[in-house]
Amino acid sequence: MNAWIEKQRHLIDFTLASLARRRTKNLGLLLVYALLVFVLASVALYTHALRQEAARVLERSPEVILQRMVAGRHDLIPPGYLERIGRIRGVQQIEGRLWGYYYDPVVKANYTFMAPAAEQVKAGTLVVGPAVARSRGLAPGNTISFRAYSGKLFAFTVAGVLPHASELVSADLVLMSEADFRAFFEYPAGHHTDIALSVANPLEVRTVAAKLAAALPDSRPILREEVLRTYASIFDWREGLMLALLSAAIFAFAILAWEKASGLSAEEKREIGILKAIGWETGDVIKMKLWEGGLISLTAFLLGFVAAYVQVFRFGAPLFEPVLKGWAVLYPRFELVPAIDGLQVATLFFFTVFPYMAAVLVPIWRAAITDPDSAMRS
Amino acid sequence: MLFQPAIIALLLASGVAVAMLAAAAPFAVQVIRQWDIASGSERQLQLERRTYLFSTLAAFVMTVQLIALLLFVFNADRMSVMFVGAMCAVGTLNVNAWGFPALIAQMAVFFLAATWLAVNHVDTRAPDYPLVRIKYALLLLLLPALAFAFGLQLKYFLGLKADVITSCCGSLFSGDAKGLAAEVAALKPAPAMLLFYGAIAVSAGLTFAHARTRRYGYAAAAASAGAFAATLVGVLSFVSLYIYEHPNHHCPFCILKPEYGHQGYWLYVPLFAATAAGLGVGALQPFRRVASLREVLPTVSRRLASIAAIGYLLVAMIATYFVLQSNLILIGH
Numbered sequence: 001m002n003a004w005i006e007k008q009r010h011l012i013d014f015t016l017a018s019l020a021r022r023r024t025k026n027l028g029l030l031l032v033y034a035l036l037v038f039v040l041a042s043v044a045l046y047t048h049a050l051r052q053e054a055a056r057v058l059e060r061s062p063e064v065i066l067q068r069m070v071a072g073r074h075d076l077i078p079p080g081y082l083e084r085i086g087r088i089r090g091v092q093q094i095e096g097r098l099w100g101y102y103y104d105p106v107v108k109a110n111y112t113f114m115a116p117a118a119e120q121v122k123a124g125t126l127v128v129g130p131a132v133a134r135s136r137g138l139a140p141g142n143t144i145s146f147r148a149y150s151g152k153l154f155a156f157t158v159a160g161v162l163p164h165a166s167e168l169v170s171a172d173l174v175l176m177s178e179a180d181f182r183a184f185f186e187y188p189a190g191h192h193t194d195i196a197l198s199v200a201n202p203l204e205v206r207t208v209a210a211k212l213a214a215a216l217p218d219s220r221p222i223l224r225e226e227v228l229r230t231y232a233s234i235f236d237w238r239e240g241l242m243l244a245l246l247s248a249a250i251f252a253f254a255i256l257a258w259e260k261a262s263g264l265s266a267e268e269k270r271e272i273g274i275l276k277a278i279g280w281e282t283g284d285v286i287k288m289k290l291w292e293g294g295l296i297s298l299t300a301f302l303l304g305f306v307a308a309y310v311q312v313f314r315f316g317a318p319l320f321e322p323v324l325k326g327w328a329v330l331y332p333r334f335e336l337v338p339a340i341d342g343l344q345v346a347t348l349f350f351f352t353v354f355p356y357m358a359a360v361l362v363p364i365w366r367a368a369i370t371d372p373d374s375a376m377r378s
Numbered sequence: 379m380l381f382q383p384a385i386i387a388l389l390l391a392s393g394v395a396v397a398m399l400a401a402a403a404p405f406a407v408q409v410i411r412q413w414d415i416a417s418g419s420e421r422q423l424q425l426e427r428r429t430y431l432f433s434t435l436a437a438f439v440m441t442v443q444l445i446a447l448l449l450f451v452f453n454a455d456r457m458s459v460m461f462v463g464a465m466c467a468v469g470t471l472n473v474n475a476w477g478f479p480a481l482i483a484q485m486a487v488f489f490l491a492a493t494w495l496a497v498n499h500v501d502t503r504a505p506d507y508p509l510v511r512i513k514y515a516l517l518l519l520l521l522p523a524l525a526f527a528f529g530l531q532l533k534y535f536l537g538l539k540a541d542v543i544t545s546c547c548g549s550l551f552s553g554d555a556k557g558l559a560a561e562v563a564a565l566k567p568a569p570a571m572l573l574f575y576g577a578i579a580v581s582a583g584l585t586f587a588h589a590r591t592r593r594y595g596y597a598a599a600a601a602s603a604g605a606f607a608a609t610l611v612g613v614l615s616f617v618s619l620y621i622y623e624h625p626n627h628h629c630p631f632c633i634l635k636p637e638y639g640h641q642g643y644w645l646y647v648p649l650f651a652a653t654a655a656g657l658g659v660g661a662l663q664p665f666r667r668v669a670s671l672r673e674v675l676p677t678v679s680r681r682l683a684s685i686a687a688i689g690y691l692l693v694a695m696i697a698t699y700f701v702l703q704s705n706l707i708l709i710g711h
Binding site: 044206225228229232233236237239240241243244247282283286290342343344346347350351354355357358361362364365368369 | 381382383384385386387388390391394398427430431434435438442445448449452453456459460462502
């Protein structure tokens with residue numbers, strides 16, 4: 001075993017020295033390789049972080065949301081629905097929610113107006129989300145007026161700004177009292193936007209949903225796990241699509257690697273010729289060349305991955321953000337929590353190192369079988 | 379669901395592997411028909427040169443297949459969030475009829491690839507390449523196996539559609555369900571432990587004996603295959619129970635999940651390595667009388683046997699550790 005390790009060590013030593021001798025050629029390849037890893041790793045890291053973020057956000061949301069449908073469109077929950085649901089075993093809490101969208105022509109963006117159930121907001125005041133506060137330059141104590149859809153003007157005092165930590169969910173949120181909400185939107189009394197139910201046992205969620213659908217046939221229950229699953233598959237799909245588009249780049253890179261590996265300079269040919277003349281076997285030359293490919297791959301992978309990590313988690317992935325994140329006027333600003341996923345590293349490895357190694361095998365062999373005399377003579 | 383990064387990677391790996399082996403097939407036929415190490419003809423020289431290429435190629439393909447198995451299981455476990463009712467890899471693999479066949483095919487390819495690599499290794503270390511014909515004949519046999527595994531994977535991944543209700547591990551591996559997996563799971567912990575420790579002891583003993591005395595090669599390989607099966611039975615019927623600390627949860631895949639600290643990998647990686655090495659010992663035995671392998675083969679075979687013995691001991695130690703540190707009591711004192 002020791003002899004084997006010793007042999008590999010000497011091979012690596014030799015390979016490194018020979019790589020250093022042809023610095024410019026190898027540096028170019030390394031750069032392109034690292035760039036490819038960088039692009040792919042950025043996509044992978046960013047989507048994974050987004051997926052994590054979505055999961056974290058939805059963790060606290062109600063297990064089931066019930067919407068009423070009229071002619072296939074979302075409609076208000078009329079009075080009496082909450083009572084008709086009654087008591088369902090396993091449901092801890094039923095709550096009618098009040099929320100809606102308001103288009104603010106000043107910043108050309110939509111806000112989400114909401115009246116929280118537990119009466120935290122005093123009449124005539126607002127609690128605004130961080131993005132709203134930023135775009136309108138609001139601070140606690142300021143007064144702001146909105147023109148309602150009915151044309152009337154309403155003035156509110158800002159009582160507070162929601163903490164930055166919750167920005168992903170609360171960026172465009174405006175909280176107000178129930179009375180203000182109903183007056184502002186002229187919301188019919190007793191009506192709600194939708195119903196939120198919390199279910200303690202995750203195994204019972206589907207049963208609860210089935211009971212709801214049976215009790216209120218004109219409504220549709222939306223499960224948190226469904227939302228989560230949809231997010232996960234959307235992000236996966238976006239990532240996969242990016243990778244599929246980038247596969248052209250991978251292919252081009254494989255061709256480049258093939259070209260680089262087969263375009264041996266006269267000096268390299270002579271080197272291999274001398275090695276074989278002094279007793280190296282074809283197998284040894286192949287091993288040396290494989291080490292060369294392995295070392296370049298590893299270096300490029302590490303460089304590219306670290307660069308991608310820094311780009312995504314230090315600078316917020318400016319290169320791929322618009323494609324992967326989606327877009328909105330009041331998009332939440334959020335810090336991504338650094339997360340590395342083993343599966344993604346493995347996948348990335350398959351996407352970069354595997355094509356590279358597959359592409360250089362034939363050129364390596366071609367180089368290795370050169371006859372010593374013909375190599376040295378040319 | 380083709381636009382899933384890990385799925386693309388897996389299909390890429392299998393597709394390239396099949397393409398590479400298919401490209402090597404005509405050459406393999408040529409080697410089988412025309413190889414003659416004693417000849418100094420131009421053709422023989424050509425063949426000898428080309429064997430370097432195709433041996434490296436095949437070794438590369440096989441190594442990739444070893445990693446692909448890990449990625450396949452890892453990915454199946456991860457995708458379980460996409461399917462209603464799926465809680466771990468079992469649910470994902472059950473989404474359509476091709477999931478478990480694809481996994482089993484990938485496992486078969488894993489062991490075939492490992493044994494091929496063992497044969498290849500001894501062959502390249504002998505000066506006259508005595509096994510070259512056999513090696514390439516095996517390669518021709520491996521090609522359809524790989525293509526079949528690739529086809530199953532493709533079929534499985536193409537048939538995946540998020541949201542199909544699948545049976546989760548709770549119903550497949552619970553005590554009253556029917557089928558082989560359930561029968562095994564229903565094995566009582568005590569006989570399962572006996573089987574597990576017995577099989578491990580026999581295989582570790584035989585591989586160790588082979589490493590020391592060079593005998594019992596076939597027996598060691600057979601015991602390795604037996605120990606592999608016995609360990610899977612053991613995981614189903616008691617190891618997993620101790621890890622989950624739950625008397626009815628038999629799933630062999632949930633132990634791979636982060637909730638359980640990825641403990642399954644500690645068990646499965648040595649198990650697969652040991653079994654591959656043990657089978658490799660068996661694959662080498664028919665050639666031990668070949669003149670030019672007299673020196674090389676026993677060394678390699680002995681090393682493989684040591685790896686297998688150490689691997690099985692590790693498996694036993696890790697499983698024992700899981701049982702001892704668990705709070706569950708399955709067998710009363």
